[in-house]
Amino acid sequence: MDLQSAWLNLPVKNLKASEKFFESIGFGIKQQESVIEKMRGIETKDNKIIMLIEYSQFEKVAQLSEIGTHEALVSISVSSEEEVDELLKLVKEAAGEVLQSGTRHEGYYGGLFSDIDGHLFNVIAM
Numbered sequence: 001m002d003l004q005s006a007w008l009n010l011p012v013k014n015l016k017a018s019e020k021f022f023e024s025i026g027f028g029i030k031q032q033e034s035v036i037e038k039m040r041g042i043e044t045k046d047n048k049i050i051m052l053i054e055y056s057q058f059e060k061v062a063q064l065s066e067i068g069t070h071e072a073l074v075s076i077s078v079s080s081e082e083e084v085d086e087l088l089k090l091v092k093e094a095a096g097e098v099l100q101s102g103t104r105h106e107g108y109y110g111g112l113f114s115d116i117d118g119h120l121f122n123v124i125a126m
Contacts, residue, residue, distance in 0.1 A: 008074060009051045011058035011067045012117045015040060018052050021116050024094040025087060050074065074119065077126040081109040084125050088113060 012018040015037070022042045023029050030041030030049060038057040041049040055067060078084055084102045091113045092098050099120075100112035110124030 007049050007051060008072065009053050009058065009061075010072070010074075010117070010119050011055050012052045013055055014116075015052060015054045017116060021094045021096060022052070025090040025096070044076070072119065073122055075122045075124065077124055079125065081125045084109055084111055084123055087111075087123050091115075 019029055019040050019042075027042040027044065030043055037054070039051055039053045041051055043049050053061070059065065059067060076087075078087060081102060088098050088102060088111045095116055097114045098111065099114060102109060102111045108124045108126070110122060113121050113123070115121065
């Protein structure tokens, strides 16, 4: 078996609002016309993609009848402690929730936030 790639899919309530949130905190947005009303990709500088999928489409594809919360912790790395603090500031301005301000823990400086759908993100300086 030759596994080619992997990516994370996150269910979102309002695709356009989620796109706006992630764009405002620095992610690039990827779109495909064939699925524009169902999903968007958010992209990091190293070309990693996280798919944002509208709830009804996520339930259909994952064959779920109910979507839970805190189903994953997405980790994001940035270059410096200042960038951790800046990202957390942008999250707050974009109506996300900062759950832990920038702190030093286990040798790393980082913080924790949730997006507008409650998904958890850990941001650390590496």
